[in-house]
Each structure stands twice: as structure tokens, then as C-alpha cells.
Amino acid sequence: MRASIPHKSLTGSALLAVAGLLASVSAAMAEPPSRLAETGLYVDGTRTVRAENLPYAPQYPLWSDGASKRRWLYLPPGSVIDASDPDSWEFPVGTRLWKEFSHGRPIETRFIERLGDGTWQYAAYVWNADGTEALLAPETGVPDHQTDAAPGGHYPIPSREDCLACHEGAAKPVLGVSALQLSPDRDTDAVHAEALDPANLTLTDFVARGLVTNLPKALLDTPPRINASSPTERAALGYLHANCGHCHNNDGPLTLLDLVLAQNIASERDGTDDVRRTLLLKRSDFEMAGASLRVVPGKPEQSVLTLRMRARDALSQMPPLGNQVSDHEAIALIERWIQQHL
Numbered sequence: 023m024r025a026s027i028p029h030k031s032l033t034g035s036a037l038l039a040v041a042g043l044l045a046s047v048s049a050a051m052a053e054p055p056s057r058l059a060e061t062g063l064y065v066d067g068t069r070t071v072r073a074e075n076l077p078y079a080p081q082y083p084l085w086s087d088g089a090s091k092r093r094w095l096y097l098p099p100g101s102v103i104d105a106s107d108p109d110s111w112e113f114p115v116g117t118r119l120w121k122e123f124s125h126g127r128p129i130e131t132r133f134i135e136r137l138g139d140g141t142w143q144y145a146a147y148v149w150n151a152d153g154t155e156a157l158l159a160p161e162t163g164v165p166d167h168q169t170d171a172a173p174g175g176h177y178p179i180p181s182r183e184d185c186l187a188c189h190e191g192a193a194k195p196v197l198g199v200s201a202l203q204l205s206p207d208r209d210t211d212a213v214h215a216e217a218l219d220p221a222n223l224t225l226t227d228f229v230a231r232g233l234v235t236n237l238p239k240a241l242l243d244t245p246p247r248i249n250a251s252s253p254t255e256r257a258a259l260g261y262l263h264a265n266c267g268h269c270h271n272n273d274g275p276l277t278l279l280d281l282v283l284a285q286n287i288a289s290e291r292d293g294t295d296d297v298r299r300t301l302l303l304k305r306s307d308f309e310m311a312g313a314s315l316r317v318v319p320g321k322p323e324q325s326v327l328t329l330r331m332r333a334r335d336a337l338s339q340m341p342p343l344g345n346q347v348s349d350h351e352a353i354a355l356i357e358r359w360i361q362q363h364l
């Protein structure tokens with residue numbers, strides 16, 4: 023159990039709730055299609071993905087209880103992504119993205135689309151057991167969705183408010199399509215990295231096809247890479263960026279917490295600067311298991327950061343959403359990084 027100092031920790035949760043609420047007001051205006059087949063992912067009447075939906079795989083994936091994933095991006099003909107801010111791309115109206123989650127067979131496909139008024143719409147589609155149909159989940163999600171395919175027979179489908187808590191926690195809602203995530207200089211030590219299928223497009227392919235514009239030239243000459251002192255540190259920062267940085271950054275609703283786990287490729291600074299400044303010997307807003315500092319150099323067992331990654335109760339676990347099972351491989355990496363580098 024954690025002993026929380028109520029007003030501080032409430033600030034964070036309250037901010038998250040407000041962000042979710044505001045965004046759900048705009049998302050509630052138009053209802054997404056009721057069947058995945060109507061979103062334009064597949065050739066009509068088949069499960070063949072349309073050629074104009076481009077497959078890609080971020081180098082640092084989000085942990086989702088061990089599910090494997092496939093992802094696609096669609097841009098309306100003639101439109102381009104503006105990458106002048108390489109960390110936070112601006113996508114054209116009509117952009118669609120899909121992410122399919124499988125445990126042996128597809129269980130859920132998530133979908134986001136940029137609507138005519140510039141807002142984003144979020145939807146989760148749940149697959150039937152024989153893989154012939156995926157239907158829109160209710161806005162509240164399906165917290166107790168049962169399926170033999172998932173470990174433990176249970177696979178919670180997130181609510182739309184959950185989508186927003188993560189996707190609208192950063193400056194822009196598309197989280198896994200950025201210069202760093204698509205860099206051809208992929209981190210071979212990334213936790214749960216998916217082998218790059220040659221069909222998947224990288225930054226180089228997007229630029230060559232004219233789909234990404236205004237990318238700073240330096241990133242074309244030298245593909246982006248986290249500036250770290252060792253492979254362990256690079257992989258640790260990449261993991262924190264992808265799994266925590268969409269909430270813990272300095273331009274979203276949780277800025278007040280002053281906890282930065284996101285990477286900023288556009289800046290000249292070392293990839294660890296903000297992360298170290300906001301972690302090392304910094305007092306946490308509450309104690310956990312007797313620990314009160316976010317990171318104690320060399321001592322992961324006394325650091326709130328790793329204790330909250332290990333925790334699995336709704337109040338203290340990090341990330342707070344989107345997973346039930348601790349990511350042991352990642353915890354081991356972050357602990358090694360604290361022991362060896364901090």
C-alpha cells in the first residue's frame with residue numbers, strides 16, 4: 023500500500039480525468055463505423071489489407087501484456103505529413119491508423135481517424151473467435167471481455183476515455199509514428215522489439231515516397247537515435263519514452279508533475295538530461311513501500327520509479343492503464359540502468 027499525500031497525487035489524476043473528459047466531449051460528436059470492415063482497412067469482403075494502408079512498426083513498442091501487434095497508416099491521396107517538429111508530426115485531415123492486437127489470433131483492432139474538423143476519433147473493434155468479424159466496442163470498453171486466446175482467458179478492451187488518457191496526454195495524439203520511432207537506425211536492444219518485416223516502412227521510405235515533408239535535414243543525413251552512453255541506457259530511455267512518455271512529458275496535461283520520460287529528438291541536448299533532472303534524488307509526491315525518492319542512484323529497490331512499474335494495484339501501478347501483467351523484461355532493464363548508470 024502506498025501512503026499518499028492526497029492533494030499532490032490528486033492533482034495528477036484529476037488532470038488526467040479532465041483531459042479525458044474534454045477530449046471525450048469532442049469524440050462523442052461522431053460515432054465510428056459499427057464494423058471494422060467499414061473503416062477501409064481491408065479490400066471489400068476479404069481480410070486482405072488494402073495496398074494504400076501502409077504497414078509500419080515503431081522501434082520501441084508499447085507493452086500490452088505480451089500481445090503481438092500489426093499497424094497500418096492511411097493518408098488521403100495527395101496529402102502529406104508535416105514533420106517540421108520531428109517529435110510531434112502533424113497529420114492531414116482524413117488520416118487513419120489501425121493497430122491489431124493478437125494472442126495467436128486477432129482479438130482487438132484499434133482505430134483512430136482525423137476528422138474534417140481536425141479532431142481525432144477513437145474506436146476499438148472486437149474480433150469474434152473464428153476471425154470473420156470485428157465489431158465496434160461500446161464507448162465504455164469491455165472491461166471483462168473473456169477470450170480463450172488471451173493469457174488467463176481475460177482481455178480488457180479499453181474505454182474511449184482510456185484511449186484519450188494516453189493519446190491526448192502528449193502534444194499530438196499519434197504516438198508511435200515519429201522520426202525516432204520510425205528511424206532506420208533501429209535499437210536492436212529495444213525490449214520486445216518486433217523484427218522489422220521488410221514490408222514495414224521506415225522514415226527513409228516515408229520521405230522517399232514524398233509522404234513526409236519538412237523533416238529537418240540533419241535527421242535525413244543522420245537517422246535519429248537516442249543520445250545515450252551505452253546500449254543499456256539507450257534501450258532504457260527508449261522503453262520509458264514509448265511506455266511512459268505519452269503521459270510524462272513537458273507539453274501535455276501532466277506537465278505540472280515535472281516528470282519527463284519522453285525523448286526529444288529535436289533538441290540538441292543529451293537524451294538523458296530531462297530524464298535525469300526529473301528523476302535523480304527528486305522527492306516523489308507520495309511514498310511507496312517506504313521509498314520517497316523517484317530514483318535513488320544505484321538502488322532500484324529504493325526507487326519509486328521501478329516500485330511503481332512492479333506494483334499491480336490500480337492506485338499505484340505504472341502505467342495505470344492498458345496492461346495488467348508486469349513487464350518483467352523491462353523492469354529488469356530499468357533496474358540494470360539504475361544500478362549501472364544513475
Ligand code: HEC
Nearest residue numbers: 083084119132133134145146184185188196197198343344
Ligand atoms: C496505456 C496507454 C494507451 C491506451 C490506453 C491506448 N493506447 Fe493506443 N497507443 C499507445 C501507444 C504508446 C502507441 C504507440 C506505440 C505502439 O504502437 O506500440 C499507441 C498506438 C495506437 C495506434 C497506432 C497509431 C499511433 O498512435 O501510434 C492506434 C490506432 C491506437 N493506439 C488506438 C487506440 C485506441 C482506439 C485506444 C482505446 C480503445 C487506445 N489506443 C488506447 C498507448 C495507448
Ligand code: HEC
Nearest residue numbers: 031034035038187188265266269306307326327340341342
Ligand atoms: C496514462 C498516463 C500514464 C502513463 C502511461 C504512465 N503514467 Fe506515471 N503517472 C500518471 C499520473 C496521472 C500520475 C500522478 C498520479 C499518481 O501518482 O498516481 C503518475 C505518477 C507517476 C510517478 C510518481 C510521480 C511522482 O510524483 O514522483 C511515477 C514515478 C510514474 N508515474 C512513473 C511512470 C512510469 C515508469 C511509466 C511507464 C512505465 C508511467 N508512469 C506511465 C500517468 C501515467
